[in-house]
Amino acid sequence: MDSLLKRWWDEEEESDDDDLFVVGAILTGLKRKQSEKKFRGSLPGRHNVQRGIQGGHQRLYLDYFAPQPVYNNKHFRRRFRMSKSLFLRIAAALEAHDEYFRQRPNAVGALGGSPIQKAAAALKMLAYGVPADFLDEYVRLGESTIIECLQHFVRGVFDVFGEEYLRAPNVQDTQRLMAMNTARGFPGMLGSVDCMHWRWDKCPTAWKGMYTGHKEGPTMILEAVASHDLWIWHAFFGMPGSLNDINVLRRSALFDRLTSGTAPQLEYTVNGNKYTMGYYLADGIYPTWATFVKAFRNPQGNKKVHFTAAQEAARKDVERAFGVLQLWFAMIRGPARMWSKEDIWYIMQACVLLHNMIIEDEREDEDDFNYNQKGTVTKVLDPKDYEHRDPQLLEEFLKMHQEIEDKSTHEQLRNDLVEHLWAIHSSR
Structure with a gap:
């Protein structure tokens, strides 16, 4: 058959182009069929495992x-x-x-x-x-x-x-977080934020440069926010490992609800000053925004040294959450051996979700929190109780972003927390 087609090809070299195209397609199909692996299925000779x-x-x-x-x-x-x-x-x-x-x-x-x-x-x-x-x-x-x-x-x-189990904090969740963190000396704190890398063993060669950063080999990044009880409230996964924490933050939806006015609104006082936005504890790479509280790089004086120690201890909540997540699910502790980015994304989301389900299942009954502890006044409002911001209005959007990225509010809040923590420490 193959020789017959080749002879026909030689005879029809000067014939119509359509005929030449048909013959060429047939020859290509025959070569491809010969090179394909023959799967025998259930034919005799194939070893079928009787698993039971x-x-x-x-x-x-x-x-x-x-x-x-x-x-x-x-x-x-x-x-x-x-x-x-x-x-x-x-x-x-x-x-x-x-x-x-x-x-x-x-x-x-x-x-x-x-x-x-x-x-x-x-x-x-x-x-x-x-x-x-x-x-x-x-x-x-x-x-x-x-x-x-x-x-x-x-x-x-x-x-x-x-x-x-992958929801953002609602009103009840926010009240619980406020009370939990106020008792630890951080009123208005919503959790701690950080990033974790997951190595991708089967990353295609063409993508390795994009997914390789300061970690060995190609990785994918998980940005997460965790509370003291190790519940993960925010999980943003899939960014290439060549990005740093700030690049990931710019692409994540961490502050989307805040800019659109659909997040619970907070009102709390620290050292006599009133604030209306919650904040996250972060390490030094994160920007000096009103929604982040960072430690001092070189603290001077007892007050700042005490604050830095307390901030670094509380910020370890997200590191502990990463450790427990990898301890429970060894698949994300070792390299990812899946080829599809979609499969890897679902695996990470499922592990975070199961992590939260286990936390809830094993959570012990806790005593009622005191929502108004000494030196602080905390109030959480449901979005339906205040005027909803229109996310389509550019002015409202830009105004909220300016409030989030306000460096002066960041400095004032950190200084107030320094005094607040020192007052708690001195009264003991």
């Missing part, structure tokens, strides 16, 4: 979910990073949301993996950062199936729980 999927489900059920399981709740919490009740809640929600997690028969009538089997495989990959085929021996699912489980798991978790 139902046996994997039965083993998982007897180990953890039976009335008298082999391993108790403590073992489950250690190996799956969350309580059994939370895991079952997630598995049930995914089964209702995504048809992929429902147990269905295949073409020959054999049942596939169960919801807890697929969820357990995905969660173990996140928790241990192991390759997919490493889990085959226990969950009895193939490598490609486990990767599909992971992809459906992270997308399903984000779709079902993202609105609740």
